Amino acid sequence: MFNFNPLFETLPQSVPFVGPEALERKRHRAFAARIGANENVFGPSPKAIEAMQNSVSGSWQYGDPENYELREVLAESLDVPAAHIAIGEGIDGLLGYLVRMIVKQGDKVVTSHGAYPTFNYHVIGYGGNLITVPYVDDHENLELLLEKTIETKPALVYLANPDNPMGTWNLGKSIENFVKQLPIETLLVLDEAYIEFAPTDAITKVDVNDPRVIRFRTFSKAHGMAGMRIGYAIGCEELIRGFNRVRNHFGMCRISQIGAIASLLDTDNIADVIRKADESKGRIYRLAESNNLKAIPSAANFVAVDGGYDGQFARMLLEELIQRDIFVRMPFVAPQDRCVRISVGTQQDHVLLEEVFPEALSVATQKYLDATT
């Protein structure tokens, strides 16, 4: 009936992720542990909470469309000039803007099969042609990515470090070496959403004037502010300035801007979050071990636990956990989808998870064996 744009007509109705709220509505019951969306259950910095609460009554004012103060504080914190930083409505929003800036219909984009679906959503949304290489040993593989990139000369190549959904990582030095070999046509989209949780040698040193790399970071993970929608991009000035031609200039919440600044200044809190996340990951590793499963060592705030069989089994295990009020997720594609992905949790989340996990595993195993033998 509508004269939709022909490209739009080709787009799928599908949604990258179903929210836990939608599952709760379907189940007619709330989850007892929300450890599926890689949120930071330890919450925002108390100082950020206070700053946000104090700013709520002023939310009749639009936020500063230039995000000036937040960019200045980020610049100080990152030791990068503010002109190299763009702010947006989460990394998701910024990835959409970047793809729009660069990708025209039919342009090639290289990523790993099973990497971040929302990036793919944007690429497809602007008519890009996704080319994937497999994960190797649950890692995004730099050799395969580079080979495919040199072969196809894509507009963009995507790499998350640490990776989501597997939690694995590449060494910063290896990525620096990867960048050196990129063809002139290709920009590296380096998604560092989880970088604060990673070991130091996972950090990629990038000259902010280097036009071959744009990095993305977020307040949704280590800063515990997923619900406030604040992401940022770091790159060379020309590219960063480009966001101003396509972005929703008044798209940022004023309270988010204020909360992000307070959170950045509270460096003790970030250290505390990382310590708690490490403890929680240790507890997930031990849970896996005590259930005779293998946990994949993670540099992020979640752990992929290998179910030991295949995607069908992992989906059954996931279902049993969800039925027992534990919200978790799992990778979308094989062979990574043999895992269930568990985000870091509170003490209470762990108590609940440890209580129900053995039974969920046992029921899923029985169902799986019934279905497959």
Added chain:
Amino acid sequence: MFNFNPLFETLPQSVPFVGPEALERKRHRAFAARIGANENVFGPSPKAIEAMQNSVSGSWQYGDPENYELREVLAESLDVPAAHIAIGEGIDGLLGYLVRMIVKQGDKVVTSHGAYPTFNYHVIGYGGNLITVPYVDDHENLELLLEKTIETKPALVYLANPDNPMGTWNLGKSIENFVKQLPIETLLVLDEAYIEFAPTDAITKVDVNDPRVIRFRTFSKAHGMAGMRIGYAIGCEELIRGFNRVRNHFGMCRISQIGAIASLLDTDNIADVIRKADESKGRIYRLAESNNLKAIPSAANFVAVDGGYDGQFARMLLEELIQRDIFVRMPFVAPQDRCVRISVGTQQDHVLLEEVFPEALSVATQKYLDATT
């Protein structure tokens, strides 16, 4: 240096609006009265403030990507099924999605010369071809819009009712009649950002199944939550569903969702805001009159005050007001730019404005006469 999308390369660096914060940075001084961005200086509902403050500590969770509860409460409040409502990051965000859904490069779009620049930003951003008709007597003119629409058969025709920046309005009945005559190729984008402030006969009755109209409303104006970025679109199901193929599914702040629901349920507060806005508009009318200027009757939360000369004079008057710490704006194009646009203010804003206005007017008049005679 970059392989930007060719369309992107053509886009201007310009920004639809400069924020008051940028002016404050330039002036090295804060404004004493912030009555330039058509914000709602009376603030959010006390119940919305409380709900938002209570939800801040839970902002580690992403908002519901389906905006389910907010859409249900809106559906109830509007007496429209939820499937006919889409939520986005302000009307600005939703307009961007709509243009992306519909407009392909070279498509025609009709609007009034001097109407909402952010809509134009999106149209140009997706390669659309803007065609404008003039305002007539400071009103968006339905006859000219219809004539041009029938002549050019655009993909979209834009109409704000009430209008921004002039505050004038068309009768709902006239718009209903306009819709009946639209060519089959054309969708009416009916921007009702200020509709809560308008007289009853300004409301356009639209069958929500009518594929010829999509309406946009917001929590930024009557609800006093501009800084929370919540807009919504009302239209036929097929069109509303379309947003799911392009929108940033996790783009909405969780606190914004919660605050919007609380604000919708506090209907007394909206009535109070409208009463206060009417009082404030009356005071702006009287200010104009006592300074021998003409105020244009407004159905919105701001008043365009005719400076009596031209754009050059209005810019001088604006500058004098800004120098006296009063943030106001003005229309961008002639002949509407002979006006200064003053948003409704608090008692204190009015006291300040009334104190400095005569001098600002007198200095501007002297400068103008010096420059032009």
